[in-house]
Amino acid sequence: MSAAHHPxxxxxxxxxxxxxxxxxxxxxRAALARGSALRFVLLIxxxxxxxxxxHEGARSIAGPFLGSLGASGLIVALVAGxxxxxxxxxxxxxxxxxxxxxxxxxxxxxxxxxxxAAVPLLALTGxxxxxxxxxxxxxxxxxxxxxxxxxxxxxATSELGRxxxxxxxxxxxxxxxxxxxxxxxxxxxxxxGYRVSFAGLALPAVLTLVVLACAWRQYPRPADLDIxxxxxxxHGIPRAFWIYLTGMGxxxxxxxxxxxIAYHFGKAHVIATPWIPVLYAGAMATEAxxxxxxxxxxxxxxxxxxxxxxxxxVCFPPLVFLGGTAAAVAGMVLxxxxxxxxESVVRAAVTGMVxxxxxASAFGLFDTGFGVCWFAGSLALGALYDRSVTDLVIFSVxxxxxxxxxxxAVRRTR
Numbered sequence: 001m002s003a004a005h006h007p008x009x010x011x012x013x014x015x016x017x018x019x020x021x022x023x024x025x026x027x028x029r030a031a032l033a034r035g036s037a038l039r040f041v042l043l044i045x046x047x048x049x050x051x052x053x054x055h056e057g058a059r060s061i062a063g064p065f066l067g068s069l070g071a072s073g074l075i076v077a078l079v080a081g082x083x084x085x086x087x088x089x090x091x092x093x094x095x096x097x098x099x100x101x102x103x104x105x106x107x108x109x110x111x112x113x114x115x116x117a118a119v120p121l122l123a124l125t126g127x128x129x130x131x132x133x134x135x136x137x138x139x140x141x142x143x144x145x146x147x148x149x150x151x152x153x154x155x156a157t158s159e160l161g162r163x164x165x166x167x168x169x170x171x172x173x174x175x176x177x178x179x180x181x182x183x184x185x186x187x188x189x190x191x192x193g194y195r196v197s198f199a200g201l202a203l204p205a206v207l208t209l210v211v212l213a214c215a216w217r218q219y220p221r222p223a224d225l226d227i228x229x230x231x232x233x234x235h236g237i238p239r240a241f242w243i244y245l246t247g248m249g250x251x252x253x254x255x256x257x258x259x260x261i262a263y264h265f266g267k268a269h270v271i272a273t274p275w276i277p278v279l280y281a282g283a284m285a286t287e288a289x290x291x292x293x294x295x296x297x298x299x300x301x302x303x304x305x306x307x308x309x310x311x312x313x314v315c316f317p318p319l320v321f322l323g324g325t326a327a328a329v330a331g332m333v334l335x336x337x338x339x340x341x342x343e344s345v346v347r348a349a350v351t352g353m354v355x356x357x358x359x360a361s362a363f364g365l366f367d368t369g370f371g372v373c374w375f376a377g378s379l380a381l382g383a384l385y386d387r388s389v390t391d392l393v394i395f396s397v398x399x400x401x402x403x404x405x406x407x408x409a410v411r412r413t414r
Contacts, residue, residue, distance in 0.1 A: 037159035037225045043215040044153055045172035050211060051112065052173050053204040055138055057180030057197070058119045060277060062135055063259070065194045069128035079132045080259070081375065087139035088371015095147030095364020099357060104148040105216050111145025112212055114138075120202035123195040146367065151360035152222040154351045159225065162348035163305070167295020170344035171288045178284035180204070181277050226356060237362060240410050241353045244303075245369045247406030248346060251310065252370045253377025254317075254399035255338065256392075258283075260381060261320055264389070270328050279332055286336030291344040298345040303411045305345055310404055313338035317396040321389050342370075349410075 066076050098107050118138040125131040150166075157165045180201070187197045219225070258280055265271040271279060298305040312334055319331030347363065354362040377399075384392040 033225075034159045037156040040215065040219050040222060040225060041153065041156050041160065041165050041168055042172075043211060043218070044149065045169045047112070047208055047211045047215065048169055048173035049176035049179075050204040050208040051116065052176030053180040053183070054116060054119045054201045054208060055142070055180070056177040057184045057201050057204075058122060058138070060181035060184050060280075061188070061194055061197060062122075062131075065122070065198075066128050066131055066135075068194065069126070069131055071128040071132070075128065075132070079135055081378070083136045083139035084378075085371065085375045086136060087143045088367050088374070090140060090143035091147050091367040091371070092361070092364040094144045095151070095360040095362070095367075098148035098151060098360040104152050104222070104360065105220070107148040108145045108152070109212060109216065111141045111143070111148070112208060113141070114144065115141030116205035116208050119205050120198055123198035143367075147360040147364035150347055150363045151356075154347075154359050155222045155224075155226040155356065157348070157351055161295075161299040162351050163295035163298030163345055165295070166344045166348045166351075167291045167293075167298070170291035170295075170340060173343065174284045174288035174291060174340070176204075178281045178288065182281050185277055223356065237358075237365070238353055241350070241362065241366070243406055244349060244353070244410045245366055247403040247410065248342075248366075249369055249373035250399045250403040250406070251313075251338075251342070252373040253380070254396040254403075255342075255374065255377065256317065256320070256335075256381050256396065257374075257378055258335075260378070260385065261332075261335070264321060264385070265328065270323075270325055279329065282329075283332045283336035283339070286333050287340040287343070290337045290340035294340055294345050295348065298348050303349055303407055306341055306349070307404055307407045309337060309341045309345075310400055310407065313341070314397055314400040317393040321393050 063076050063080065066079065071079070094107060094111070098104050101107075115138050118134045118141065122131055122134050125134065153165060153169060154162075183200070184197045187200055188194075192200075262276050262280070265276050265279075294305055294309065297308075301308075316331040316334035316338065319327045320335065323331065346366075350362055350366050351359065380395065381392055384395055
């Protein structure tokens with residue numbers, strides 16, 4: 001590709017020329033390189049914003065919509081659980097495929113296309129089996145696009161910092177996750193119904209694909225952004241990765257998903273029903289703000305950022321499940337903080353553990369292990385809740401606490 005097709009190629013001097021370039025010129029080139037990397041990150045962030053607006057909006061009413069089509073509670077739980085399991089388990093497959101083929105953009109685009117097509121098509125379904133297929137397809141599309149997208153995004157970290165890159169993307173992602181359910185809530189309040197809500201989500205779905213196409217056209221080779229990054233392309237996955245995955249797997253198993261939290265709020269009358277989705281939106285707002293701050297802190301402190309955040313999030317289970325309204329609100333703030341860690345700085349840490357040729361595989365492998373632990377933990381937390389809320393809290397606190405020594409060991413190993 002010629003310099004005319006990519007602005008960075010004209011700025012990349014040969015190694016022998018570096019000393020001959022005046023310092024002001026080098027500074028200008030470095031600033032332009034950072035600007036190009038920042039634009040790429042923001043474009044991917046806007047893609048995440050619109051996509052989360054669509055699929056999180058759909059997820060907020062998927063359960064009651066299935067119920068309105070005649071699905072039982074068991075079917076709703078099975079569809080949601082299967083979708084989440086596939087949404088994580090398939091990531092290793094598609095991450096490995098992206099690294100083997102180098103087709104990062106095509107795999108990302110197909111994943112987004114499958115996911116965004118599934119959302120508005122729900123408006124046309126009249127039977128719960130068809131709706132279940134679309135819900136699972138939406139999660140599978142997410143599994144397809146995430147590892148390849150994150151691998152491309154990682155190329156911008158050498159210019160902007162790993163924590164900052166993934167923090168900015170997650171902040172925009174969380175804003176979309178906050179806006180989507182609120183839009184659906186407004187439609188339902190105006191008596192639009194589930195089908196009108198799904199149909200209305202076609203707009204952010206289309207905008208997702210339009211912005212994605214613009215990003216692909218402007219940055220056909222994101223690897224060109226990777227100026228100055230020097231991570232050894234090790235053979236295999238380093239030991240630190242497995243220790244890190246084990247620690248984060250414990251946190252995943254300990255982390256109560258919002259449907260269970262919302263179920264508790266309604267059953268225990270901790271939060272009035274109309275305010276339950278609003279509280280979720282507030283948690284997403286916390287996640288957006290925390291992602292930006294944690295990204296900056298990660299670039300200074302590294303894995304210690306995850307340790308510090310875990311010391312705080314270990315307090316959310318007793319606040320959410322054992323406290324009153326004020327405690328529940330405070331607990332949801334900490335819950336949102338933990339979600340910011342899991343969706344932003346966790347990926348920043350993985351980026352620094354593997355070379356660029358294996359990043360999509362590493363992201364996929366990490367997400368698969370994390371998702372399996374999350375699924376198993378969700379089943380355990382649900383069973384414990386039916387037996388004793390106190391047992392659930394103890395289980396969650398103990399597992400999160402047990403993860404801290406492993407996270408500290410990652411820092412020592414690296």
